[in-house]
Amino acid sequence: MQSCKIGVYICQCGTNIAKMVDCEALVAFAETLPEVALAKTYKYMCSNPGQDMIVQDIQANGLDRVVVAACSPRMHERTFRNALQVAGLNPYFFEMANIREHCSWVHDDPVAATQKAKALVRGAVLRVARHEALERKTVDMCPEVLVIGGGIAGLTAALDIADAGHRVHLVERQGSLGGNLARIDLTAPFLNAARDLLTERITRVTESERIDVMLHSRVVNLDGFIGNYRATVEVRDADGLPRKTEFLVGNVIVATGYQEFEASRITHYGYGKLPNVVTSFEFELMLRHGRIQMADGHLPRFVSIIHCVGSRSQEFHGYCSRVCCMTALKYAHEVRSAIPGCHVSDIYIDMHAFGKGHEDFYRRSSEVKTLFLMYRKGDRPVIRRADPGDTCDMLIEVNEQLSGETIEIPADLVVLMVGMEARSDAHEVARLVNISQDKEGWFIESHPKLDPVATTTDGVYIAGTCAAPKDIPDTVAQARASAARILAKVARGRIEVDAVYAEVDEARCSGCRICNDLCPYSAIEFDAVKKVSRVISAVCKACGACGAACPSGAIKARHFTDAQIFAQIEGVLL
Amino acid sequence: MSFEPRIVGFLCNWCSYTGADLAGTSRIHYPPNVHIIRVMCSARIDPTFVLKALAQGADGVLVCGCHPGDCHYTDGNYKAMRRFPLLKRVLDAYGLEKDRVRLEWVSASEGQRFADVVSDMTERIRPLGPCRIRPGLQADMAER
Secondary structure, three states, X not given: OOOXXXXXXXXXXXXXXXXXXXXXXXXXXXXXXXXXXXXXXXXXXXXXXXXXXXXXXXXXXXXXXXXXXXXXXXXXXXXXXXXXXXXXXXXXXEEEEEOHHHHHOOOOOHHHHHHHHXXXXXXXXXXXXXXOOOOOEEEEXXXXXXXXXXXXXXXXXXXXXXXXXXXXXXXXXXXXXXXXXXXXXXXXXXXXXXXXXXXXXXXXXXXXXXXXXXXOOEEEEEEEEOXXXXXXXEXXXXXXOEEEEEEEEOEEEEOOOXXXXXXXXXXXXXXXXXXXXXXXXXXXXXXXXXXXXXXXXXXXXXXXXXXXXXXXXXXXXXXXXXXXXXXXXXXXXXXXXXXOOXXXXXXXXXXXXOOOOHHHHHHHHHHOOOEEEEOOOOOOOEEEEOOOOOOOOXXXXXXXXXXXXXXXXXXXXXXXXXXXXXXXXXXXXXXXXXXXXXXXXXXXXXXXXXXXXXXXXXOEEEOHHHOOOOOHHHHHHHHHHHHHHHHHHHHHOEEEEOOOOEEEOOOOOOOOOHHHHHOOOOOEEEEOOOOEEEEOOOOOOOXXXXXXXXXXXXXXXXXXXXXXXXXXXXXXXX | OOOXXXXXXXXXXXXXXXXXXXXXXXXXXXXXXXXXXXXXXXXXXXXXXXXXHHHOOOOEEEEEEOOOOOEOXXXXXXXXXXXXXXXXXXXXXXXXXXXXXXXXXXXXXXXXHHHHHHXXXXXXXXXXXXXXXXXXXXXXXXXX
């Protein structure tokens, strides 16, 4: 092996690393490692001055390998690879040691943390010495896009892409477009009609020559990689028979939305047993039909709205569903305008009014004599049937927090503000497009703050409430963001794909074909004439399964070779 | 000073490494004994990686992948799972205690679980003392 000149850079990450890891000691240690030409520490290696330092050192000192000990490579590997490229060095001559997420943030003993950081740096140094220059390939980018879900997110994304001149395949499970928003009457806080928001979108989508709308349909398979996905969709004919259609797309937007919390899971609210306890969606239906009424057809004189049904609780969902507070205020408004004189009470935990116009809306609702009663998380109000002589249908007992008293109020109609939850079939979608779900079932973004619509699978984007509860403006913003991300890539025509894939050394291949069946992507073909296996690099996704299984050691998992990993093993065992 | 085991952890990039990152961003503390090596998929973890680590002086090896049914590469974790009992048989023949080598599923959202696995493994290996099969393994691997 040729000797090399390695530069080691220890990031302090402000104090995130430096407060637990002795960065100066780490520099001194790195200088003693084989083939290390220089080692430095700096406050923020990812900053422009930090990156410039690396670029200048490469050029001035002839460094040919770089190790940065900092955060997770999932955060900044790309940043530093770019810096190497700027300096004229192959970007794969780089390795990161994760001394923040895997060290300074999880340990509380500075001596032990520094010792572990040394081991991780040593692993990276020994590994990078065995790195090889890899060339990235470019592939064609199919401009067509698959949008899964015909709610407000899917409709919006589809229109942006079609408006830019590209074909969109919009797949919707239901028999109509609009998703959950189509079940809503007015929207908070500006009281626009959901129908108005949707009608314009749906009309344009269905009339667009570039958007192929498939109703009663579902995506059953997705193969390929960014720029070159092959989608299989099961479409139902007019006579209800399923038929499969296949097409090529370059990118996919997942906009599958949410489902509402099943209110009967909270047994003591009596949903399903008490006829006048309804969910917010059932109440929306009354509003859309223009008549707020009890089960017996009478007008209610007392309407109670209970917040956080299934949300912000230990037994059900810990998170806030974000839209229910404002929707509840909207109900108070709509009830009072439909039934003047009707008493409205609003039973809440906290009033979350974080968005544009929300606080104003809350103030205006308070001024119209809505009775606000605050209950404590976990101490839910109790609903019971009223006694025969009472002039109302039900009674609600609330341990009211602000007054400290137990208050009983009459109710003719109770509206349960059911929260949002991940769809029960979200897992199927996640498997289909190869993305992950968090512990609540929401799809995980590439980075929660910096890359909120991309996923860990290149070419697959998420928008709207399939990623977490959010309101319409945020959903629309994400839909348009994902469309913009795709259009930016489509505009370039071709796309660079990672240079990490498997390779067969034909001289060592015995032609046993074990790898052929092992590959989940059928990326390994057999050359019957030469009697050797060969990897189709564009199809390979670099899992490395074949490399681990090859009995003759003929398959090299590029950038994760045996030699590189053996060196890292030796290195981390300091 | 009491014996501190040195453990090498092979983590798949998509679930387990991300889960370990989440333990970090959530500031969940765990013992510093596991040194992590990232691979793209648990299916890449050649049994010789585990043998190599033990031969190089590791007192334990942790292998982590996505939960069954959740692999980024469809079914790589099943390949890792199928391979594991065979590896265990080899290690049994060397007389290795069963707690020293472990296969665990850790998803991208299971930072706490990763921390718990590391804590538990460290606690179990500490009373075992240094790994004793190293000389035998080293000799056999040198022959290969």
